[in-house]
């Protein structure tokens with residue numbers, strides 16, 4: 001099938017630089033996606049955007065180029081609840097990838113077992129209105145109860161303004177809960193203002209809540225952009241990510257978000273995104289937790305003990 005990209009679509013950066021920051025051995029890119037290729041794994045009819053292709057081979061090449069050992073491949077909304085592209089990438093990666101799926105209430109136990117065998121360890125609930133149609137919360141809670149029995153967790157994606165309304169649902173989830181991109185704070189507001197304080201309270205009061213401190217390129221208003229060798233990119237995001245890492249060093253994850261769906265302004269150089277990490281995790285100890293110890297504990301617990 002031939003797909004026409006959404007008008008204005010920005011393709012991923014084809015020739016990323018080699019990071020200056022050397023990742024600790026065994027680092028995990030804990031948030032990335034594959035798109036199709038559409039001819040092999042068609043995009044979902046209910047999708048809100050049509051991306052460029054971003055194949056598993058291209059993801060693995062980026063992983064090796066940047067110096068990551070492993071990936072966590074998150075089902076993107078353009079594939080709906082058809083997890084085949086993500087599963088195919090996980091299987092091809094062997095033990096070097098884990099997956100986060102999107103499932104519907106109709107998923108069978110056998111299908112969940114197959115996803116588990118492929119490396120899936122969680123489901124994603126997306127509340128960003130431009131990305132998905134509404135799913136009733138009782139349906140999501142039912143799914144959460146079922147996947148909890150497999151030892152999986154729930155990844156949630158929402159925008160900061162929606163946290164108050166979603167609070168009761170999130171705090172009732174029976175699993176570990178991983179928040180994408182710090183709950184998308186408005187970084188033009190103060191880091192110690194009420195909006196971000198509510199997010200910190202969410203983490204402080206609920207020890208099962210983790211956060212990805214990823215996507216500065218999505219959150220930044222002021223830049224500068226991770227392009228042209230910039231070593232101090234996205235200054236306005238730094239205090240937010242630092243705050244989360246320093247207060248919750250054992251519950252943070254980092255990911256590239258490659259191939260960066262729906263960026264409108266610029267496409268970052270992924271090598272420079274890696275160079276962003278030491279701005280937010282400022283010591284070797286914090287970097288080790290963020291990039292190795294935490295994701296290994298969540299996604300490869302038996303390897304960690306080995």
Ligand SMILES: O=C(O)/C=C(\CC(=O)C(=O)O)C(=O)O
Pocket residue numbers: 033075076077078131157180257260261262
């Ligand atoms: O890649 C991300 O994490 C963010 C996305 C896309 C997305 O979540 C999806 O399509 O599933 C976004 O903000 O558009």
